[in-house]
Amino acid sequence: MERYAAGDDAAFGELYDLLAPRLHGYLLRQTRDNARAEDLVQQTLLQMHRARGTFLKGAEVTPWAFAIARRLMIDGFRRGKREVLSTNDEGRDDGGMVDEGPSADDLVQGHQVAVRIAFELAKLPENQRVAFELIKQEDLSLAEAAEVLGTTVSAVKLRAHRAYETLRRVLGDLVAKDRDDDGNEGGAR
Amino acid sequence: MSAPLPPDFKARLLAEVKVTPAPPRADVARKRALYIACGFGWTALMALVLGLRLGSRPAPFVIALTLSWAVIATAGTTFLVPRGPSMLGRSRASLVAAAVATPLALLATLGAIYAAWPEALDATCAPRIHAICFGTSVVMALGPLAAFALVRRDSDPVHPLVTALALAASASAWASFASVFHCPFSGLAHLLLGHVLPVVALALGGAWGVTQVVALRARAPRRERE
Numbered sequence: 001m002e003r004y005a006a007g008d009d010a011a012f013g014e015l016y017d018l019l020a021p022r023l024h025g026y027l028l029r030q031t032r033d034n035a036r037a038e039d040l041v042q043q044t045l046l047q048m049h050r051a052r053g054t055f056l057k058g059a060e061v062t063p064w065a066f067a068i069a070r071r072l073m074i075d076g077f078r079r080g081k082r083e084v085l086s087t088n089d090e091g092r093d094d095g096g097m098v099d100e101g102p103s104a105d106d107l108v109q110g111h112q113v114a115v116r117i118a119f120e121l122a123k124l125p126e127n128q129r130v131a132f133e134l135i136k137q138e139d140l141s142l143a144e145a146a147e148v149l150g151t152t153v154s155a156v157k158l159r160a161h162r163a164y165e166t167l168r169r170v171l172g173d174l175v176a177k178d179r180d181d182d183g184n185e186g187g188a189r
Numbered sequence: 190m191s192a193p194l195p196p197d198f199k200a201r202l203l204a205e206v207k208v209t210p211a212p213p214r215a216d217v218a219r220k221r222a223l224y225i226a227c228g229f230g231w232t233a234l235m236a237l238v239l240g241l242r243l244g245s246r247p248a249p250f251v252i253a254l255t256l257s258w259a260v261i262a263t264a265g266t267t268f269l270v271p272r273g274p275s276m277l278g279r280s281r282a283s284l285v286a287a288a289v290a291t292p293l294a295l296l297a298t299l300g301a302i303y304a305a306w307p308e309a310l311d312a313t314c315a316p317r318i319h320a321i322c323f324g325t326s327v328v329m330a331l332g333p334l335a336a337f338a339l340v341r342r343d344s345d346p347v348h349p350l351v352t353a354l355a356l357a358a359s360a361s362a363w364a365s366f367a368s369v370f371h372c373p374f375s376g377l378a379h380l381l382l383g384h385v386l387p388v389v390a391l392a393l394g395g396a397w398g399v400t401q402v403v404a405l406r407a408r409a410p411r412r413e414r415e
Contacts, residue, residue: 016202020194020198021193041198046209049209054217058274061276063276064346075406150348
């Protein structure tokens with residue numbers, strides 16, 4: 001971003017490669033609407049492009065990008081332009097999303113686990129869910145997640161921990177079943 | 190849940206980027222300097238028009254008050270207007286603390302100055318003078334407030350309301366400083382109601398308007414607008 005802000009137009013491609021897939025994954029998990037997630041990725045990167053002249057030397061790009069994406073998503077939901085997803089959408093069309101997996105059994109089992117985790121995640125309070133997702137799924141550091149959410153590191157840590165504890169409690173049967181099936185330590189991932 | 194972006198997505202986005210204007214750093218810096226100059230110019234112009242009136246105030250009292258409030262306004266602006274080291278601005282806690290600290294610091298220095306010139310404490314004036322100075326301070330603050338808001342336009346995706354509150358407090362501290370020159374009244378009630386209260390009022394009242402400017406907003410891509 002520093003190179004792009006300094007006038008190197010070609011650096012935007014690298015910025016895209018670095019951020020777009022992560023932003024898309026995050027936004028897809030949040031919106032569960034592929035078209036919406038793509039729109040938001042585009043808006044986020046365009047916003048970063050428009051603000052290239054304001055970029056601070058040495059500033060972190062990732063938290064900024066995620067914060068912009070999150071803000072645009074929230075604004076979009078507030079404006080009600082798109083339908084907000086429900087927490088119970090197991091049977092809905094995924095809008096062209098592609099599942100990756102080698103075998104049918106793995107695919108089915110993995111899908112069931114993913115659906116269950118997504119379902120339980122969606123039931124968490126929003127502040128806990130978002131903190132958990134930013135840290136565990138988007139690999140943001142605690143400090144970066146705190147910046148994105150406009151709060152302190154300790155608050156993010158606490159929210160993510162609470163989310164983790166809740167998930168561990170409610171998904172305990174899944175882990176136990178997995179252990180029974182496999183006879184090893186494979187858990188819900 | 191995963192889905193790759195479409196293969197042509199990057200090409201479409203790069204095409205969009207090519208036609209979307211993005212001012213370079215030098216232009217941004219120039220524009221910001223212009224905003225700041227205009228904002229402070231407004232306040233300075235008002236101070237010039239209203240002129241310097243000492244009244245019954247001792248000159249050292251006026252100098253001490255002016256200098257100390259200038260220091261507070263400068264410190265507030267230096268801390269609150271730039272984003273700090275992060276693109277997401279300063280933390281919510283530090284912005285709130287600075288916004289609250291601004292009128293408190295004005296009050297504290299006022300107390301210290303009254304301790305040195307206790308005779309200034311007793312000066313009285315009609316209640317309408319409080320209202321006039323209150324109004325003048327608010328109008329004087331509008332220039333810096335607009336400038337700070339424009340400098341931070343479309344920049345805050347995390348806590349725009351708190352940023353706006355801090356910017357408004359910082360702008361009105363400048364108005365308090367500038368209004369010391371023309372107001373010849375030094376009584377405690379007058380300085381509180383006419384010169385410190387506007388900082389609080391403008392911070393609270395102006396925050397909503399400034400929020401609309403500093404908050405990051407979604408803008409439709411160029412081809413959707415056309």
